[in-house]
Amino acid sequence: MREFQVTPWEVSGEVDYERLIERFGTSEIDEPLLRRIERLAGGLHLLLRRRIFYSHRSLDWILDEYERGNRFVLYTGRGPSGHTHLGHLMPWMLTRWLQEKFEAKLLFQLTDDEKFLFKQELSLEDTKRFAYENALDVVALGFEPDKTEIFLNTEYIKSQYRLALKVAKRTTFSTAKAVFGFGNDTNIGLIFFTCMQSAPCFLETERQGRAVPVLIPCAIDQDPHFRITRDAAPHLGYPKPALVHCKFFPSLAGGSKMSASSPESSIYTTDSPEEARRKIMNAFTGGQESVAMQRRLGGRPEVCSVYSYLSYIFEQDDARLEERQRACRAGELLCGECKQYLAERVLEFLEEHQRRRERARDRLEEFMVRD
């Protein structure tokens, strides 16, 4: 097996999600925990049922507190280095569901500072522009305006800076180096940045003057930031934030993660129907070299990006997904048909999302907070 690396700024190799749980020291979202969520929420979101959200920290504590009447706040975000792709939407979809089921407030951080610091070619104007574009996608997902605060770090820095400083004071370069793999050539902004990602974890506790639990739905590559947060929290008198981690949304080129740097392997929420369809029709599948071979040997859903798309989000019916897998392996289903099926669903989703996204332009200010 190839070695893999997962940090907030670099995912490489074929990710082994089970080993990542061990490596990061997180816990599996197991059957009893799923049943508990189901009982409290009155159902289970597809991304939990399908084990796309598969790992957590302190989720049991969040539910304990909830049952005691101490409601949690949700916190997630986005690094605005480009347009939103379907992979980015995934944690926000679960977040949206959690907001509804647990009547939770959401803090949504747009890290325009981080992406400016990380991407040589991006200016602060670029990352701000992308941040506002990305915010449209957040609003389009249907968050409740009176329970949602979206902010850019450069515009909401005063509210966060003091909290960031408190984390910074307790975090040495050694720690940041060990957690993120920083070197001597890392810029000092990026070294500091993790504290900014910590800050919203403590914001509501500061505001309310009491310990408010925070739950962070995010892709597992963001976990290192919150290890630092969780180490600092008890020393600062704040509760440790809890997390639920998802796997990466698959790349249409095959492999573990959509990459913003190869646009053909990702579908953006701003893609036209033609672009989206073309990308899907060119996707990497688990098919054989010829139709004849496929009829005889069957396909391999376990390596197929089209199957992944369906199983992550786009085929919500478990029985139909199961049947599709069976038919593929049996050689009854060809890749072209499967791509066509996915394309229809993706286009249907995009059409609706883009309509809601346009409507969000007029409503954005209901969600944005600034200092």
Next chain:
Amino acid sequence: MREFQVTPWEVSGEVDYERLIERFGTSEIDEPLLRRIERLAGGLHLLLRRRIFYSHRSLDWILDEYERGNRFVLYTGRGPSGHTHLGHLMPWMLTRWLQEKFEAKLLFQLTDDEKFLFKQELSLEDTKRFAYENALDVVALGFEPDKTEIFLNTEYIKSQYRLALKVAKRTTFSTAKAVFGFGNDTNIGLIFFTCMQSAPCFLETERQGRAVPVLIPCAIDQDPHFRITRDAAPHLGYPKPALVHCKFFPSLAGGSKMSASSPESSIYTTDSPEEARRKIMNAFTGGQESVAMQRRLGGRPEVCSVYSYLSYIFEQDDARLEERQRACRAGELLCGECKQYLAERVLEFLEEHQRRRERARDRLEEFMVRD
């Protein structure tokens, strides 16, 4: 000669100011430059005449621009880790004079973030409290309210953060390590902080949308911050800030620099007349072991903290200072008399300063800016 170290956070050993010019790569404020300032300002401030402000970067350029009609902005500041002592006032006194003579706007930064990050025992509430106390001393010196902006970093972060990020992106950990002597155990806030000290250098250029020259009067230990600023500036499209550097105000215990950590060696602007007098009467001098020996051998003004106090600020008359030195060396003047003379002058200064400082409480808001 003992080896000495000078960084913004550590001054140790006996400072050789001439060698510091070489080591830092600054320039001496020489006779022609002094004459030029004198001509433009219609006089020369004591601290320039006495060569307490003795080193500079690009001061000639600042004067070139001034003569072309491009007025400079002044920028200085204070790290609010405690009350203000006389050493802190020195650069502000020159700054006040420069404001008057060159009709210059002043930006005054209170780095409550820095001192929180640097001092284990200080909270953000502590450094904020000291910042407001220190601001009273600034106002007491007579700056013009319509030309002066005083701000705390935590309260004026939004205006500075974007500028700080731009410097941060261009500054690696290697550079910060080399300039400040950071190690793996340095906290990541302190590593980032230097960018905050850079930010005001670019603030007026951003506001006015044209290249505004900036002159920074400061003690020479602050120069390393501005080496980083000056390296980054051309890449960011800003003019490099210019600097004039002063020597450290002497310690009453002897040695190069007043230390906030040994309160008996410094006179604070909040000291009572009794405290100030006691500290001066206990000061380290260049006297001999007995009166008889002193009458015979004479004293040594070159190591005497009382003489330093007089020569830095408290004896403004050059001829009288000269005569005092002669009389000391000749054994005509005893340390007790000299201390008495200094005490009177310091108490007179403190009385007036403290009166102005109290009046400043009501006027402080005319000077403070916040986001």
